[in-house]
Amino acid sequence: MLICAALLILFPFMVKKVIFGETLLTDVFVYFFSVSGAMHNIIRKMPMFLADRNDPSKLVFFYQGLGMQLRAEGFAVGFLYTIVGLLLAFMTHVLVKVRNVTV
Numbered sequence: 001m002l003i004c005a006a007l008l009i010l011f012p013f014m015v016k017k018v019i020f021g022e023t024l025l026t027d028v029f030v031y032f033f034s035v036s037g038a039m040h041n042i043i044r045k046m047p048m049f050l051a052d053r054n055d056p057s058k059l060v061f062f063y064q065g066l067g068m069q070l071r072a073e074g075f076a077v078g079f080l081y082t083i084v085g086l087l088l089a090f091m092t093h094v095l096v097k098v099r100n101v102t103v
Helices: 002-019 024-035 038-042 071-093
Strands: none
Touching: 002 024, 024 038, 038 071
């Protein structure tokens, strides 16, 4: 009963943070959007994938040539950059506060 009451009291504050974009998830999404090249892909109307020229039944997600990036490639690179960024943030903000040396 106490947990339900606490959740009901905190719910308006959580909704306010989500609406105004003051959450960690919003920050991660903005970081992912910027490093994945999503804005470039939207402006240039890049496709998610292409059909293979040699075998039309196969799909190509990473273009081999120069000057073109498919949307799936941007998502893959953005995901990897986001993982590295989160690990770096963890190391610089959490691990420096741990007092146990073996951790």
